Amino acid sequence: MKPSRLISTLLVALVATVSNAQADEISVAVAANFTAPMKQIAEVFEKETGHKIQAAFGATGKFYAQIKNGAPFDVLLAADDETPTKLVKENAAVAGSQFTYAMGKLVLWSVKPAIVDQAGEVLKKGGFDHIAFANPKLAPYGAAAVETLKSMGVYDTLQPKVVTGESIAQTYQFVSSGNALLGFVALSQVLKDGKIEGSSWVVPAKLYSPIRQDAVILEKGKGKPAAEALMKFLKADKAKAIIQSYGYELS
Incomplete structure (x- = not known):
């Protein structure tokens, strides 16, 4: 060499x-x-x-x-x-x-179209058997979901329908699989190329703590x-x- x-x-x-x-x-x-x-x-x-x-x-x-x-x-x-x-x-x-x-931003989401309206009124109207959110004691997004429901005055009414995930990832699985018709997840989980499939409501920041x-x-x-x-x-x-x-x- x-x-x-x-x-x-x-x-x-x-x-x-x-x-x-x-x-x-x-x-x-x-x-x-x-x-x-x-x-x-x-x-x-x-x-x-x-x-x-x-x-x-x-x-x-x-x-x-x-x-x-x-x-x-x-x-x-x-x-x-x-x-x-x-x-x-x-x-x-x-x-x-x-x-x-x-x-972070919280979103109410359903994998199916026309289920979640743009004002979150579905939470008051009902018409679903299960709603999912993450364990509020372990996951901040779950705590934000509870705050949102309480801010809207529907927390007690919806309690029997709640399915709790141990994390926001499991909560997403509940909704994406259809085991829960709708649920609160992180916007980051459902936003793809600037769009959200299914139906959704980006929860106003005033309804939960930052x-x-x-x-x-x-x-x-x-x-x-x-x-x-x-x-x-x-x-x-x-x-x-x-x-x-x-x-x-x-x-």
Whole structure:
């Protein structure tokens, strides 16, 4: 092999070695409503940084319990701001790392057309056997659904018809499968290319408390380059564009 080619080969190997040494892998707990955007964000993030993400999706309340019991998560992308705040106060997350990455929107949705009207009057008229929403004790979107029903004065009336999912993902399955004719889900779950199939009502923000979704680095992720890089990436324009494309607002 010619000296010049040998040097070139060695340089490529050296760059690859340095790159691999700098690459990091993190475990990220992600609120179920953020599944689709996170998968897209992770793909871009990994290509641009070389870092790897192992993502788990589920209910924020369940993640809190798992983190407190020692689950090896490095970062939490919650469906609320209360859980990250609590983890920081309990020294289970890094102070100063918390920020709002998205503002969630609640939608009443049916996979069938002409079921949900544009004013949510179906909740008062009835004509359905089951309505689904996520467990309000575990999922902020479930809590928002309860607030909405109470704001409309129909919570007590509809209680016998309620089917509760352990997460917003399971709630979506109840509705998409037809086991519940309609239900409250995250707008991000049903918005495809700017459109929603079936019938829907985007619930006015005045009917429920703001769904401020915060990210935070957990104690196990403290000092990890990939954790810090992910937080930075979530604030960048590319990530913001993806987040907004799924119907979220930015704080």
